[in-house]
Amino acid sequence: xxxxxxxxxxxxxxxxxxxxxxxxxxxxxxxxxxxxxxxxxxxxxxxxxxxxxxxxxxxxxxxxxxxxxxxxxxxxxxxxxxxxxxxxxxxxxxxxxxxxxxxxxxxxxxxxxxxxxxxxxxxxxxxxxxxxxxxxxxxxxxxxxxxxxxxxxxxxxxxxxxxxxxxxxxxxxx
Amino acid sequence: xxxxxxxxxxxxxxxxxxxxxxxxxxxxxxxxxxxxxxxxxxxxxxxxxxxxxxxxxxxxxxxxxxxxxxxxxxxxxxxxxxxxxxxxxxxxxxxxxxxxxxxxxxxxxxxxxxxxxxxxxxxxxxxxxxxxxxxxxxxxxxxxxxxxxxxxxx
Numbered sequence: 001x002x003x004x005x006x007x008x009x010x011x012x013x014x015x016x017x018x019x020x021x022x023x024x025x026x027x028x029x030x031x032x033x034x035x036x037x038x039x040x041x042x043x044x045x046x047x048x049x050x051x052x053x054x055x056x057x058x059x060x061x062x063x064x065x066x067x068x069x070x071x072x073x074x075x076x077x078x079x080x081x082x083x084x085x086x087x088x089x090x091x092x093x094x095x096x097x098x099x100x101x102x103x104x105x106x107x108x109x110x111x112x113x114x115x116x117x118x119x120x121x122x123x124x125x126x127x128x129x130x131x132x133x134x135x136x137x138x139x140x141x142x143x144x145x146x147x148x149x150x151x152x153x154x155x156x157x158x159x160x161x162x163x164x165x166x167x168x169x170x171x172x173x174x
Numbered sequence: 175x176x177x178x179x180x181x182x183x184x185x186x187x188x189x190x191x192x193x194x195x196x197x198x199x200x201x202x203x204x205x206x207x208x209x210x211x212x213x214x215x216x217x218x219x220x221x222x223x224x225x226x227x228x229x230x231x232x233x234x235x236x237x238x239x240x241x242x243x244x245x246x247x248x249x250x251x252x253x254x255x256x257x258x259x260x261x262x263x264x265x266x267x268x269x270x271x272x273x274x275x276x277x278x279x280x281x282x283x284x285x286x287x288x289x290x291x292x293x294x295x296x297x298x299x300x301x302x303x304x305x306x307x308x309x310x311x312x313x314x315x316x317x318x319x320x321x322x323x324x325x326x327x328x
Contacts, residue, residue, distance in 0.1 A: 068232045071190055071191060075224055097312065115308040116311060159273060159276075
């Protein structure tokens with residue numbers, strides 16, 4: 001195996017060398033896999049690779065963490081979760097890692113991240129995404145998060161998306 | 175949106191992880207007791223109805239490049255205009271209007287951090303609005319979905 005890489009090869013943070021062919025595969029699959037019996041052969045026709053190469057490259061991207069997961073990705077809004085609440089919390093710094101992990105474990109939280117504050121404009125350092133069929137459902141879930149956080153939480157709010165997006169047609173996902 | 179038991183089961187079982195093997199749909203069919211053709215037909219129909227946004231890979235942008243969540247406080251009357259400008263900026267893949275002073279929230283991606291900062295600077299300059307830049311410091315639960323409460327939806 002050669003150690004040289006072409007100009008277009010790039011190394012990911014964890015040392016995986018991504019080639020132009022990998023990038024072509026990413027582009028060809030980012031809107032989804034072909035829904036046919038042998039999706040790899042179908043992709044191979046487009047990419048001029050054989051099915052085995054497509055599958056092994058795909059698995060390598062998955063092993064390297066470039067592909068986070070492969071899934072039937074639901075559109076929660078279409079399913080009826082009309083209220084998407086980005087709950088944001090101002091947590092005492094030395095407890096945010098421990099509490100973030102606890103909030104991430106809650107079954108109804110779809111994402112949970114720590115992010116930097118931008119004082120005085122933005123004081124929230126923990127973000128947890130929750131979804132509901134009503135506002136009350138989102139608020140109930142936020143209350144459950146609040147209960148876990150206890151005294152470590154100094155303030156919090158919920159930023160809803162769906163109502164405005166629907167009215168102005170601003171559902172801008174590409 | 176009414177989905178039958180098999181559709182629900184497909185979503186419940188495969189919204190987190192789909193088998194990556196030679197015949198993935200056959201594998202799914204085997205474990206759900208359906209035929210491969212039925213699995214393919216159902217997934218295609220769910221995708222057509224946009225109940226599934228796709229069946230496929232979810233990429234980790236921090237591995238393949240750089241990405242960042244940012245927000246701006248657009249004056250109410252200019253929201254559409256500002257949102258359209260954000261959408262035209264290179265690498266923007268999400269943009270949500272939210273009920274808050276910071277009312278437009280978007281994710282920008284780029285091949286590397288230098289380029290990302292450059293594109294964000296350009297957009298900030300074009301918008302003439304201060305931009306809240308909120309990189310992920312730590313992820314505790316990263317986009318693995320959540321259990322669908324079918325009863326609440328019906």
